Structures are given as C-alpha cells and as structure tokens.
Amino acid sequence: MSFPTTHQPRGATGRTIVVLDERESTAQEVLHGLGVPCVHARDLGPGAIGTAGTLPAGSAVVLDALGIAILEDASDLVSEAAQDPRAAVVTAEPEVWVHAFTEAPEPTTPLADTDASTWGLLATGVVGPDGVATAWDGSGVLVAVLDTGVDEAHPDLAGRIALSRSFVAGEAVHDANGHGTHVAGTIAGAQAPAGGQRRFGVAPGSDLLVGKVLGDGGSGTSGGVLEGMNWAVEQGAHVISMSLGSAVGEGQGYLHYYEAAARAALAAGSLIIAAAGNEGRRPVGSPANCPSVMAVAALDQRLLRAEFSCIALNGDGGELNLAGPGVGVYSSWPVALGSYRSLDGTSMATPHVSGLAALAVQANGVRGQALWDRLVAGVRPLSEDEQLVGSGLAVAPTAG
Structure with a gap:
C-alpha cells in the first residue's frame, strides 16, 4: 500500500x-x-x-x-x-503543490486501544476511563474535510456526509487512496461501529462536507485547496479540517494567499484546523504556519511529541497551537481496501482536534475566533514546551 x-x-x-x-x-x-x-x-x-x-x-x-x-x-x-x-x-x-501528511507506522507500534474505544478518544476525554462517553456528539455542526475524498459506502460514515464535491479533474469524490476516509472516520465515525469495532469517531453526530482537493495519489495544488476552502466557507462550515500541506524552510514565511483565505474564513465563522507536518524537527508546514490557521502537532501514546511532528522554529504564524493523538490511530479505511487501518501522522492528530472543535461548537455555541479561543483555553497541559506541542492536548469540552 x-x-x-x-x-x-x-x-x-x-x-x-x-x-x-x-x-x-x-x-x-x-x-x-x-x-x-x-x-x-x-x-x-x-x-x-x-x-x-x-x-x-x-x-x-x-x-x-x-x-x-x-x-x-x-x-x-x-x-x-x-x-x-x-x-x-x-x-x-x-x-x-500540497500533499497529505501521513506516515506509515512501524509494524511494532504498540496500541493502547480498549475493546470499546481508541486511545485517542480516551486521551482527549471523549470517552472516560469508565467507558462513558461525553454527552456531546457534534450534532448540528458542519465539518468540512478537504482531503483525498471519502468512501461514501463505508458503513461507519453512513448518514454523516451532507455534501461532497471533487475539485480534482477526472476523479470522483470516491477515495481510492484511503487518507481522506481515515480522516473522516476520526472526525465523525459511528458511535457504535459496524461489526463490533471499537469506537474511533470523535463527533459521530456531526455532518461532513467532503471536498476532494488531493487526487488518489495523495497530491494536489494550493489553488485546488483554496477552491475547496472557498466552497466550504460558502456552505457555512463551522470547521475546516485540512490534513495536508507543503514543507517550509527555516526562516521562510507563510504564503499570504493562505493567510488571506484563513482570515476570510475565520471572519465568516469557519475555523481552519491544519496539520503541522511530518518533517520532524523542521518548521511547521504550510498552510498551518499561517497566523489565522490552527496548527496541530501529533502526540504518541505517552502524550509526548511524535518524533515526526514538525516544531515551531519560525515565528509570525509558524507556531504550534495545540496537539492531538497522532500515533497508532485506528479509523475507517475504504471498504475495498480492508475497511479499517491504523496510521501515524499529524494528519491523524488534526481530525481529532477538528472533531473536538465540533463538540465545542455544540456544547458552547461558539464559532470562528471564539471557537479557537475556547479550544486553546481548554487544553490539557503537557510536559513538553510549546515549541514542540503548542499549548497542550486538545480535549472534549465541559458543560457551560
């Protein structure tokens, strides 16, 4: 694969x-x-x-x-x-050119999932240590997933896809890559997955806007990503999840067109959440390095920075904002390719945060900059500094 x-x-x-x-x-x-x-x-x-x-x-x-x-x-x-x-x-x-930020896990990567839930849901408080899930499920919240598309026939995404569109010439929305289906599952996979699978969806009640901006080979262009962002804003998305980007050099600034788009989206009430990148101890990638884009780092099962996760070396938007589970993440996969798979990457951390953002919209009635502020204020502090993991681990909201 x-x-x-x-x-x-x-x-x-x-x-x-x-x-x-x-x-x-x-x-x-x-x-x-x-x-x-x-x-x-x-x-x-x-x-x-x-x-x-x-x-x-x-x-x-x-x-x-x-x-x-x-x-x-x-x-x-x-x-x-x-x-x-x-x-x-x-x-x-x-x-x-932009591409998906994904890493193939080593075969020996340990998982800490239970029979009922993935470790990511436990770490973020979506499911408690007693197995009881949070009262929030993202109902009424619209999350845009800009990625490689989705397997619309996957049983654990049934009823969750409100609208889909391909922005890749000659390719349908159907995800022949797997990346987009994995991301979509982490955001909105069923609360009780098919066949008794453990739960992996953060916000199973949310609705998805699926924009295919990366082809089945995993690549696209920043223009295509902007077109997807434009569409998502026009559709009224509360959250725009982007597990993609381009590498950035040390000392290199952000692309102004991404920042202009992110500001316009934020003003319209759409929070853009993007993967920091998998270049290791290199600067946060683009477009996550924009000041108006929420940049997400990846954590392993010890709640430490994953070794591949980019770090905050550049200022003026090149900071990390918060972190999410990004190692050994179990989620949906195209049915024809096996239905389920575990992956590593900041691409996996980002949909955890996007799903948590959906829960915060439902719980607190916030969006845009207020949603950003709520997510950062509610993080769980971590042992590593902000250059590595941002303000902390994003967690499920509490009432009020």
Missing part, C-alpha cells in the same frame, strides 16, 4: 495566486483593469482549478468568498501591481 508522503510533486506549479483588495471594486474589475480575463470558480467544472494547466492561457479564476484569484500565466502587469501600494493587488505568490 502506498502512502502520500513519497514520490510526490513538490515546489511551485507554475501558476500564480493573487490576493486582491476589493474595497473599491470587485475582483473581476481589478483583473480586467490589468488586462486579465477571468471567470468565477462556481462557473467551472470539478477540478478545473486544482489541476495546473487546465485554465485558459493568460486567464484567471476568482474565488469570490476569499478575495483571491488564480492566474494560469502571471502577466508583468500583475507582478508590477503587487509592488505598487496604490494598486488593488495585495500580493502575488506562486501556487505550490
């Missing part, structure tokens, strides 16, 4: 993503003024944005909810406008 961490395209795709200042005019008017014809994301077919080279030469596609446009070929005028403080182009940055 292949995992989406090797032999993947890296670096820039060749396209350009611009953040537009729309205070005085629409994004379309700004681009037309620079001689760039544009279309709107909603008018294109699935995958037209997420696959480099599919837009007409010299054109741009506008993500209306985010104030962002993606250009197939960046003109000199656009580049010059980005340097002019009087122009309506705030930044112009390269689109980059």
